[in-house]
Amino acid sequence: MAEVSQKLMELQIPYKNATLLYGPPETGKTMFARYIAFKKALPLCYLNFSRIIDSYMGSTAKNIAKAFAYASSNSCIFMLDEVDTISCDRKSTSGKGSDGEMSRITVTLMQEFDKIPNDVIVLAATNRYDLLDSAFVSRFSTKQEMKPFTTEENQKMIQMFLSDIGYEFDETEINRIVKGTHDQREIMSKTIQLLAEKI
Ligand SMILES: Nc1ncnc2c1ncn2[C@@H]1O[C@H](COP(=O)(O)OP(=O)(O)OP(=O)(O)O)[C@@H](O)[C@H]1O
Ligand SMILES: [Mg+2]
Structure with missing residues (x-):
């Protein structure tokens, strides 16, 4: 284009x-x-x-x-x-x-x-x-x-973000983050919060 x-x-x-x-x-x-x-x-x-x-x-x-x-x-x-x-x-x-x-x-x-x-x-x-x-x-x-991500897409968003920076969360941790919300901002901030706790 x-x-x-x-x-x-x-x-x-x-x-x-x-x-x-x-x-x-x-x-x-x-x-x-x-x-x-x-x-x-x-x-x-x-x-x-x-x-x-x-x-x-x-x-x-x-x-x-x-x-x-x-x-x-x-x-x-x-x-x-x-x-x-x-x-x-x-x-x-x-x-x-x-x-x-x-x-x-x-x-x-x-x-x-x-x-x-x-x-x-x-x-x-x-x-x-x-x-x-x-x-x-x-x-x-x-x-x-731009449609809100599905739960699977949100899980993938977290995984891609973590793999870019060389980290990994286990499945239960990722499921806990995406549970009950589709808000991508909230999901990313929870991800970063957990990452901060781990670091
Ligand atoms: N595909 C994505 N990958 C990683 N993070 C994302 C993605 N989509 C959304 N986010 C997270 O969600 C936050 C909100 O995204 P953004 O501000 O781009 O939304 P928006 O559609 O412009 O919302 P608004 O309509 O309120 O302006 C981002 O700061 C980021 O943390
Ligand atoms: Mg915006």
Whole structure:
């Protein structure tokens, strides 16, 4: 995909490698961006929309433009996290007051998005896919649902994490960690807690 984008860029055809990750909290959406940056050996440009809403709404559009210009200046993984914070459905808002300002910010977001060069890999994440503006969603070439791991997948997550660092837990210990929860954050923190006790 990255190679195709590159080739099309040489032909001056805009074609973004953009993936929208959606799914419930703690399913590894934010972490996935870090993993891709590591795998691709590219810098990660991280923008969390829940933190850029300025109390002076007019500044938010300016902040977005600045961040996008910065990310576009180099080949990188550009992560747009918690995009539902601003990319809300324009049809469902009144167009007045702060809703109207939100729609304008969404328009800015899309204009800036369209300017991103092909060599920037875009990842966006949300746990409220239903709130996103359809014109924003349609800009992503891939939409990927992140589902919570099954118990077996959670056991595997622990094993992979431990084998990466050269440790092992026995089966009972792993079962105790995954028992009664599917929350991947909680499972990882319990794993690290047990590891700390062992060390
Ligand atoms: N595949 C995984 N491998 C290892 N750890 C994971 C994995 N998925 C989730 N985790 C653990 O769960 C934590 C939460 O993941 P992350 O913050 O990426 O979730 P999220 O989907 O972005 O959640 P939110 O929607 O709340 O932002 C991570 O910090 C990590 O500890
Ligand atoms: Mg997240």
